[in-house]
Amino acid sequence: xxxxxxxxxxxxxxxxxxxxxxxxxxKLERWRRALQLLAIVTAASVTAMCVVLLVHTGDxxxxxxxxxxxxxxxxxxxxxxxxxxxxxxxxxxxxxxxATLAGVLVTAALVFSWRYFEQEAAFFEALMLxxxxxxxxxxxxxDIFDLFVFFELMGVCAYALTAYRVEDRGPIQGALNFAVxxxxxxxxxxxxxxxxxxxxGALNMAEIGEALAGRPLDGLxxxxxxxxxxxxxxxxxxxxxxxxLADAHAVAPTPVxxxxxxxxxxxxxxxxVRVWWSCFAPAFGAHATVVKGxxxxxxxxxxxxxxxFCIVQHHIxxxxxxxxxxxxxxxxxxxxxxxxxGLGAVGVYVLGHGLVKGSLFLGSGLLLHRFRSVxxxxxFGRGRVLPLAGVxxxxxxxxxxxxxxxxxxxxxGLMEDASIHAGxxxxxxxxxxxxxxxxxxxxxxxxxxxxxxxxxPPDDATSRxxxxxEETGEEQHTxxxxxxxxxxxxxxCCAAGLLPALFDGAQTAAARLLDPLAYGHAILxxxxxxxxxxxxxxxxxxxFDAGTGAAAAVGAVIVGVVPCAVRVEGxxxxxxxxxxxxxxxxxxxDVRDYLTWLVLGAGIVGAVLAxxxxx
Amino acid sequence: xxxxxxxxxxxxxxxxxxxxLLWGLHGVPPFGHYRGPxxxxxxxxxxxxxxxxxxxxxxxxxxxxFDTIGEEFILFVAGAGCAVVLRRQGDPAERTEPxxxxxxxxxxxxVALLGMAPLAVFGIYVVAHGHLTPGGxxxxxxxxxxxxxxxxxxxxxxTMRRIVPETLADLWDSAGAGGxxxxxxxxxxxxxxxxxxxxxxxxxxxxTSGGTMAVISLAIGLEVTGALLLIVTEFLNQLQRTPxxxx
Amino acid sequence: MDFLPYVVSAWLFGVGVVAMVTARNxxxxxxxxxxxxxxxxxxxxxxxxxxxxxxxxxxxxxSSTPAVDPVVQALTLTDIVVEATVTALLLTFAxxxxxxxxxxxxxxxxxxxx
Numbered sequence: 001x002x003x004x005x006x007x008x009x010x011x012x013x014x015x016x017x018x019x020x021x022x023x024x025x026x027k028l029e030r031w032r033r034a035l036q037l038l039a040i041v042t043a044a045s046v047t048a049m050c051v052v053l054l055v056h057t058g059d060x061x062x063x064x065x066x067x068x069x070x071x072x073x074x075x076x077x078x079x080x081x082x083x084x085x086x087x088x089x090x091x092x093x094x095x096x097x098x099a100t101l102a103g104v105l106v107t108a109a110l111v112f113s114w115r116y117f118e119q120e121a122a123f124f125e126a127l128m129l130x131x132x133x134x135x136x137x138x139x140x141x142x143d144i145f146d147l148f149v150f151f152e153l154m155g156v157c158a159y160a161l162t163a164y165r166v167e168d169r170g171p172i173q174g175a176l177n178f179a180v181x182x183x184x185x186x187x188x189x190x191x192x193x194x195x196x197x198x199x200x201g202a203l204n205m206a207e208i209g210e211a212l213a214g215r216p217l218d219g220l221x222x223x224x225x226x227x228x229x230x231x232x233x234x235x236x237x238x239x240x241x242x243x244x245l246a247d248a249h250a251v252a253p254t255p256v257x258x259x260x261x262x263x264x265x266x267x268x269x270x271x272x273v274r275v276w277w278s279c280f281a282p283a284f285g286a287h288a289t290v291v292k293g294x295x296x297x298x299x300x301x302x303x304x305x306x307x308x309f310c311i312v313q314h315h316i317x318x319x320x321x322x323x324x325x326x327x328x329x330x331x332x333x334x335x336x337x338x339x340x341x342g343l344g345a346v347g348v349y350v351l352g353h354g355l356v357k358g359s360l361f362l363g364s365g366l367l368l369h370r371f372r373s374v375x376x377x378x379x380f381g382r383g384r385v386l387p388l389a390g391v392x393x394x395x396x397x398x399x400x401x402x403x404x405x406x407x408x409x410x411x412x413g414l415m416e417d418a419s420i421h422a423g424x425x426x427x428x429x430x431x432x433x434x435x436x437x438x439x440x441x442x443x444x445x446x447x448x449x450x451x452x453x454x455x456x457p458p459d460d461a462t463s464r465x466x467x468x469x470e471e472t473g474e475e476q477h478t479x480x481x482x483x484x485x486x487x488x489x490x491x492x493c494c495a496a497g498l499l500p501a502l503f504d505g506a507q508t509a510a511a512r513l514l515d516p517l518a519y520g521h522a523i524l525x526x527x528x529x530x531x532x533x534x535x536x537x538x539x540x541x542x543x544f545d546a547g548t549g550a551a552a553a554v555g556a557v558i559v560g561v562v563p564c565a566v567r568v569e570g571x572x573x574x575x576x577x578x579x580x581x582x583x584x585x586x587x588x589x590d591v592r593d594y595l596t597w598l599v600l601g602a603g604i605v606g607a608v609l610a611x612x613x614x615x
Numbered sequence: 616x617x618x619x620x621x622x623x624x625x626x627x628x629x630x631x632x633x634x635x636l637l638w639g640l641h642g643v644p645p646f647g648h649y650r651g652p653x654x655x656x657x658x659x660x661x662x663x664x665x666x667x668x669x670x671x672x673x674x675x676x677x678x679x680x681f682d683t684i685g686e687e688f689i690l691f692v693a694g695a696g697c698a699v700v701l702r703r704q705g706d707p708a709e710r711t712e713p714x715x716x717x718x719x720x721x722x723x724x725x726v727a728l729l730g731m732a733p734l735a736v737f738g739i740y741v742v743a744h745g746h747l748t749p750g751g752x753x754x755x756x757x758x759x760x761x762x763x764x765x766x767x768x769x770x771x772x773x774t775m776r777r778i779v780p781e782t783l784a785d786l787w788d789s790a791g792a793g794g795x796x797x798x799x800x801x802x803x804x805x806x807x808x809x810x811x812x813x814x815x816x817x818x819x820x821x822x823t824s825g826g827t828m829a830v831i832s833l834a835i836g837l838e839v840t841g842a843l844l845l846i847v848t849e850f851l852n853q854l855q856r857t858p859x860x861x862x
Numbered sequence: 863m864d865f866l867p868y869v870v871s872a873w874l875f876g877v878g879v880v881a882m883v884t885a886r887n888x889x890x891x892x893x894x895x896x897x898x899x900x901x902x903x904x905x906x907x908x909x910x911x912x913x914x915x916x917x918x919x920x921x922x923x924x925s926s927t928p929a930v931d932p933v934v935q936a937l938t939l940t941d942i943v944v945e946a947t948v949t950a951l952l953l954t955f956a957x958x959x960x961x962x963x964x965x966x967x968x969x970x971x972x973x974x975x976x
Contacts, residue, residue, distance in 0.1 A: 191905055643868060
């Protein structure tokens with residue numbers, strides 16, 4: 001057996017093994033540094049394995065059958081089919097890429113937290129490694145129930161990490177809201193898996209795809225797809241399932257927010273992509289246009305709501321969370337194009353966004369560590385003592401808006417090309433506006449905090465609200481272990497944007513993923529997946545990309561500078577402001593409201609899907 | 616949102632969703648007539664290939680053993696999560712031991728103390744025979760942990776902690792969870808796939824049959840016992856705190 | 863009768879959700895979540911049931927005996943473990959919420975108004 005064949009199972013289980021060891025040793029205060037170092041080394045090794053897999057899977061799918069239980073044929077009941085009896089990891093470049101992103105962000109977050117927590121931080125590293133393992137296994141698995149198991153493992157780690165600062169009130173409520181909404185999503189997903197199993201007698205995604213294909217579309221298939229997708233979209237913070245997102249981000253420790261925004265939300269969408277193309281796309285056949293329409297609708301609403309909520313926020317972590325939501329909406333739009341170029345563009349965009357957002361969250365952690373606040377108003381002008389952080393923050397803000405040569409620029413540009421190819425020429429406008437608004441909001445924070453530009457805004461009650469501040473007492477010094485990850489993630493985003501091979505690779509990988517029956521054959525029959533003869537679109541940046549990139553960057557600067565120059569607070573009584581306030585009150589902090597929206601949203605989406613599919 | 620509005624929205628959404636669910640369930644084979652290939656395949660080949668008689672365990676510990684690793688770590692992480700959320704906040708008053716009888720009557724005490732030893736033995740039996748008869752590491756681990764918790768229900772929480780101190784529960788938790796991964800890596804080290812069987816399969820029906828499955832069942836039993844005791848201990852630590860103490 | 867177990871499953875889901883949304887106490891909210899999840903146990907077990915078949919354990923019967931589907935039972939076991947752990951974790955949140963807010967009424971948790 002080649003070493004590379006062993007990597008898919010070793011990458012997640014190594015993290016799990018070390019997490020188990022750390023569970024016992026966590027209480028030994030004297031070994032604190034050694035344990036932290038062990039966690040960083042483990043996360044870095046897992047990342048390295050994922051990179052090797054990413055490079056290696058460039059020409060196919062790396063399949064590993066646990067226990068050596070390869071599929072078999074000639075079973076009573078359905079003799080013509082090949083059946084999986086075990087669980088497989090089917091690592092393709094998109095999965096390996098998501099796992100790599102998770103590894104990079106966990107490593108950066110662990111380095112950042114080297115001197116971040118003042119209190120004893122027992123179990124923090126164990127939970128982070130568990131989180132990493134869950135994300136890697138979620139990206140690799142080819143089995144739908146295994147997907148659910150690691151979805152739950154990811155969830156349990158995330159809930160516990162959200163509540164990490166138990167000394168405050170906010171984290172308890174945020175974790176509760178997060179855990180309850182995501183659990184209901186997970187149960188919907190499991191019920192959907194049950195329905196699929198009832199029909200096909202299979203849990204392997206490739207086998208499900210083959211079993212569902214070629215039969216008339218009926219209620220079972222539509223409903224099982226609906227509830228699995230809703231479960232995953234809760235994690236992906238798609239409107240109207242998104243309410244937990246801002247609460248969890250506002251209260252979770254900043255290094256954890258890096259993972260929530262940078263990769264966990266995106267993994268929800270990755271799950272949707274995986275399940276749709278492996279299992280359901282062949283069964284929907286011509287009705288796939290309905291799904292496409294629903295996703296575009298959801299994606300655009302998510303983008304607009306996220307961008308709107310982002311610009312009116314003054315709590316920096318909430319602001320960044322809404323920007324993530326806007327981007328998740330854009331990613332869903334890109335996925336809904338149903339083309340290799342669109343999906344490949346989303347892959348690049350997710351990578352770029354994850355790295356920039358990670359850098360921004362760690363930057364806000366830097367502010368929090370130094371000044372004990374993440375309120376834009378409370379921090380006004382106080383960042384002048386950290387000029388380097390101001391420079392990094394502003395660059396990251398423009399990178400978030402899609403400034404060349406960052407990978408976000410490439411991802412956005414490719415997605416715009418893809419939308420024009422797919423006959424949606426208005427979609428680039430949405431992307432430009434949303435990028436300008438979110439990037440501009442982040443830039444505005446930078447200008448106010450680091451330069452003290454404009455008027456000092458009145459300090460409001462929410463910024464001093466209990467639960468929004470992570471620690472007590474101000475710091476005079478920012479350790480180098482906090483600077484390095486902030487800069488490194490930004491540099492990595494820039495480097496990724498300069499790798500044209502990455503764009504072509506993403507498109508090829510997407511093309512293979514969009515051909516589910518070939519994928520299924522490669523996994524079940526064990527034949528190496530042939531490179532599909534697809535026509536790849538050019539991924540070289542065009543003049544149009546440069547134009548929209550410049551438009552987004554200039555827009556971001558305008559959105560960033562104008563609120564500093566003009567007093568907008570005085571307009572609070574105008575009708576739009578009143579409506580906006582009413583809209584913001586929907587984010588009530590009461591988990592029962594969130595559940596109501598979840599159920600209502602699932603019902604409406606389901607009704608649209610059902611009416612469309614039965615026409 | 617007012618309760619009224621919430622109920623109206625929920626009613627609309629839930630009736631639509633339930634209608635959709637029933638529409639989907641309509642496509643499921645009638646109750647009692649399921650003929651799916653996966654289960655039949657396991658029922659047909661399980662005993663021959665794995666030399667075990669409990670097919671549910673064959674699925675859990677071998678064919679779909681990787682799910683069980685994830686599941687075991689969900690438990691492990693939840694134990695760590697409970698410890699994190701309920702960790703002491705440095706208040707010396709928090710360190711008091713719940714030592715009182717906890718409202719245990721003479722009757723509960725007698726029944727609990729009588730039940731303890733048989734329950735512990737039964738738990739270990741269920742773990743050890745997981746591959747043969749109904750049961751396995753999860754079920755047996757729960758029973759064994761209950762046996763220890765009975766000591767506390769009998770009003771002897773301090774004794775319970777002496778039998779299984781927190782560090783021991785921690786150790787079982789980690790050893791069980793890590794042990795399962797090591798069994799999996801053992802398969803890789805032997806040049807085969809992760810979780811491949813590396814032990815002799817033995818004679819079907821014997822306690823020593825099933826190869827690695829028996830080891831995995833033991834590892835899970837250890838982990839479940841440890842994790843559950845850890846969670847119970849964390850909750851017990853809260854017993855003598857009042858709501859005002861932390862506020 | 864052929865459809866009744868599935869109706870029970872859907873009903874449990876609905877009842878659980880209604881109980882969660884109308885809960886006045888975090889503990890009952892968490893218990894309602896458990897009820898919601900139990901709908902998935904009923905669903906999974908009902909799917910794999912075969913009338914008149916034996917349990918998939920061949921300790922005292924030959925392995926050629928018709929048996930119910932073992933896979934859904936294994937999935938249900940996993941599901942139960944997930945439920946137990948998530949419940950334990952949620953209950954720790956409830957304990958802490960009671961300490962921090964002095965109440966278990968979800969309407970009184972007001973740390974996160976936007």
